[in-house]
Amino acid sequence: MIVPRTSYVEATARRRVEAVLDHDSFWEFLPPEERVTSPHLSQLDLPVAFDDGVVVGGGTVQGRRVLLAAQEGAFMGGAVGEVHGAKLTGLFARAVDERPDAVVLLLESGGVRLHEANAGLIAVSEIIRALLAARGRGIRVLAVIGGGVGCFGGMGIVARCCDAVIMLEEGRLGMSGPEVIEMAGGVEELDSRDKALVWRTFGGKHRYLLGDCEYLVEDDVAAIRESIHQALEAASGFELEQLEAEHALLEKRLRELAHLHDAIDMWRALGLPDPDTLPMLDLARFTPIAHRARSFWKGEG
Template identity: 40%
Template structure:
């Protein structure tokens, strides 16, 4: 009963004051843009549902587990894509994939419309894309359509390069895994909270395939040390860590949105031979450490004792943490 009352109180708060972790996809989408400006695209009223799930005896949702819309952040037209992990784990199928791809196409169309004689739009009117990830990746019920959607989205992210900033937000309960982990890595910048996770293969899948001795998915402390925001910040898989509120994510987005495109792109993890080489150097250096736990990586980065970072507040963590670099293993 107490938990139900707490959730009710949370739902009565204005969107921006709510926990990013606890909010649903629609609340996050509304709270990231200026109040009252979000217009949902292909929303529940349009009743586009998966054509495949009923054949398999599965229930459908009228938004197919993803909210797409356009709003304003100041004067900027802002495309929001917000996944909902409560529907089949936020997985991507034919309809949800088409909605995601369509939103990215709209961002490119807006950029072209706002460009004057081939010149980019003024900074204050430059379109922006925000993707709130909450997903396990491809929907196995409609895997071919889901894989095609992943490929189309990755292609569209390349079309938006150097034009429209695409910012990934990972702060939900489910986190971002599977093929969507690749999509997140291909965005221009990633913002996380310490309470969410990002990766390619989820803990349960690793345990299933490799055994509990390799990775115990029930060990929540281990899971968060390995895939959570603090570890991803240390090894450079996310650019910013923020508090768990929609307002905190929005504030970081606003700060990024005001930067020139070149500065935003400098935050990318991948996207050029040099960036790929840097990532491979990090992977190689960490592999040579032969770590038995992420704490070994934290120590190699110069954090001593590494365990102390686990319980630090976000502010204290950001102020004291040392981030990993390819040369860290030589220390």
């Protein structure tokens, strides 16, 4: 029997939540009926959303208890305002009380919501503090990145504060998005309309080759659920030794790659064959090649 794939990328935040969780297991905290909306958008005559662009709640994934949040890219690019951020921060405080098997973040966000500038910035900082405090108390935090907006700005930092990142090939992860880089440095610095360049800079494959995501999956809800399951079984933790190991790895990354100016040159430096063909490969063919990069980072030197 052929089971049709359910696309994650094209789904709304609410649909993603339903698809990632076990059937009928979702329980939303502060659902839209509660009408908790942004207090800052009306002064700009902008519409509000009854969930402020993020759905939070609890449920199960293959029977394992999780708390979960999903950002809605269609509302202000999933950007973090005061209420949106507070919902995420509150979820981590709840996780410390309830000790679920994981907190799962379905991220899609341009970062700080500029319409709430200062409040958004502080909100992102509060998310980071609450996330790391929860991890310090043994709560596992997983991020899933896919969707048109990608995961940028402060939320790009949040993603990398998690125990593991699951990325779709179509996902994009970074600090400043391509438009921002072009605005600051001109088209010579980065041509944001050059789709191939944008994908090989921010896309799932490059992030996987660098080790910035632990799982790279197809746009298929079943594959994402399977990765969450694997990530729940994997060794994890937030201790000084692990942080020092990460530090050494990030030093090595600079040593090996900082002098290069294109992803393809970086993949060549990692010893991957025919690096210019990698963007075109499907994941079945890409993954075995990518394992060489993963062992490059694990190797000595």
